[in-house]
Amino acid sequence: MIAWSKDDERLREGIGQWFGKFGEDFSRYDREAAFPREPWLAVMESGLLRLPFDEKWGGLGQSLLTTMYVLEELGRGCPDSAVNFAITTHMVSTGIALQRFGSTALKDTYLPRISAGTAIGAHAVTEPDSGSDALGMRTTATADGDCYRLSGSKAFVGNGPVADLVVVYAKTEPPAGPLGVTAFLVERDTPGLTFGSPTGRTGPKSPPLCSLFLDDCRVPKTHILGRVGAGSLVLDHVLTWETLCCFIVSTGEMRRRLDRCVEYAGEGSAFGRPSGGFHAVAHRIVDMKIGLETSRKWLYDTAEKFTAGRKVTADLAIAQFVAGRAALDSALAEYGLEQELRGALAVTIHSGTTETQYSRIAATLGLGRAA
Numbered sequence: 083m084i085a086w087s088k089d090d091e092r093l094r095e096g097i098g099q100w101f102g103k104f105g106e107d108f109s110r111y112d113r114e115a116a117f118p119r120e121p122w123l124a125v126m127e128s129g130l131l132r133l134p135f136d137e138k139w140g141g142l143g144q145s146l147l148t149t150m151y152v153l154e155e156l157g158r159g160c161p162d163s164a165v166n167f168a169i170t171t172h173m174v175s176t177g178i179a180l181q182r183f184g185s186t187a188l189k190d191t192y193l194p195r196i197s198a199g200t201a202i203g204a205h206a207v208t209e210p211d212s213g214s215d216a217l218g219m220r221t222t223a224t225a226d227g228d229c230y231r232l233s234g235s236k237a238f239v240g241n242g243p244v245a246d247l248v249v250v251y252a253k254t255e256p257p258a259g260p261l262g263v264t265a266f267l268v269e270r271d272t273p274g275l276t277f278g279s280p281t282g283r284t285g286p287k288s289p290p291l292c293s294l295f296l297d298d299c300r301v302p303k304t305h306i307l308g309r310v311g312a313g314s315l316v317l318d319h320v321l322t323w324e325t326l327c328c329f330i331v332s333t334g335e336m337r338r339r340l341d342r343c344v345e346y347a348g349e350g351s352a353f354g355r356p357s358g359g360f361h362a363v364a365h366r367i368v369d370m371k372i373g374l375e376t377s378r379k380w381l382y383d384t385a386e387k388f389t390a391g392r393k394v395t396a397d398l399a400i401a402q403f404v405a406g407r408a409a410l411d412s413a414l415a416e417y418g419l420e421q422e423l424r425g426a427l428a429v430t431i432h433s434g435t436t437e438t439q440y441s442r443i444a445a446t447l448g449l450g451r452a453a
């Protein structure tokens with residue numbers, strides 16, 4: 083396992099002091115299915131959003147691994163999985179895509195606001211008829227002078243109801259299949275872009291997701307991330323970061339549940355002794371510990387391999403599968419079950435469902451086609 087440096091530990095401890103504040107009043111936001119505006123101000127002030135971005139755009143210039151190390155603590159310290167989800171979606175969907183694939187002009191304009199959190203980011207991949215089969219999307223982008231005209235609709239856009247910037251994936255060359263997808267950075271108030279009402283979904287009710295509609299929406303060619311037709315590369319990079327960052331937060335949440343269960347089992351009295359003295363209870367808690375440590379190991383090992391430039395298709399699918407299952411199991415053991423379980427269920431759907439990981443792993447074994 084990685085040996086963290088003193089600087090990493092200090093960074094995690096410093097930013098970590100804010101995490102309890104992010105989760106204040108989380109039941110209210112969940113009940114009202116509202117974006118947690120006040121906690122977001124604390125998130126901005128903490129500097130957490132700046133972690134993976136270059137210093138010249140207001141970031142802290144930290145690596146993926148150090149970013150994950152701090153995000154793991156976020157999951158432990160902030161009881162609101164909805165705020166945690168809003169943070170990782172914002173940071174990765176827009177910021178990482180922009181930092182890795184945007185032109186210098188685009189980065190100069192938008193990255194300082196993403197890094198500070200004053201502009202909220204989202205990405206629109208899923209459509210009513212293409213979720214797991216994301217590259218089967220039907221939204222089109224047609225060249226027109228110095229712009230592209232985008233038309234189509236998207237579903238389940240995380241942070242959508244409040245997003246200032248959205249990375250929209252559309253087909254610039256539909257017959258080319260996955261090679262015909264391009265990623266565009268689109269501002270909220272661009273004519274032709276409208277947002278649907280906040281929608282319910284599996285998972286925490288806050289922050290809500292929404293649909294978005296593109297009706298001949300003109301986006302400058304300068305707002306393309308990467309090359310025309312290279313949207314699947316952008317998406318692949320973003321989903322790798324998203325999986326690693328979201329799931330490491332989820333392991334932090336598992337640790338919080340584990341700590342509470344250990345404490346309760348050590349103190350609670352059942353038949354005149356602490357419930358942790360019964361094998362059935364102790365074994366359940368040990369299962370939580372095994373699930374947590376296995377998930378952490380897969381996630382950090384995969385991140386190290388990815389950072390070294392190695393192929394991680396199977397590793398990522400296994401990490402996602404293991405961590406998704408472990409999150410659900412650990413949520414079933416916890417007090418406050420309903421809210422925890424909704425958070426854990428969401429983990430098994432976004433960034434690719436747990437079931438589709440079977441198809442990905444099977445494909446790496448030469449068994450059938452990748453999902």
Ligand SMILES: Cc1cc2nc3c(=O)[nH]c(=O)nc-3n(C[C@H](O)[C@H](O)[C@H](O)COP(=O)(O)OP(=O)(O)OC[C@H]3O[C@@H](n4cnc5c(N)ncnc54)[C@H](O)[C@@H]3O)c2cc1C
Pocket residue numbers: 171204205206207208209212213214215237238239240241283284285291428431432433434435436437438440441453
């Ligand atoms: C909390 C949350 C946040 C989200 N945020 C975003 C966002 O910010 N942006 C965005 O674009 N989307 C977002 N999504 C959408 C998410 O990416 C999709 O819901 C997900 O990819 C599954 O797509 P689907 O819902 O259309 O299900 P479908 O693809 O229709 O799948 C239906 C069922 O079939 C199974 N299935 C499908 N294909 C296979 C296969 N090859 N092998 C085995 N089983 C398969 C699935 O596991 C599932 O059980 C979010 C979803 C949730 C729950």
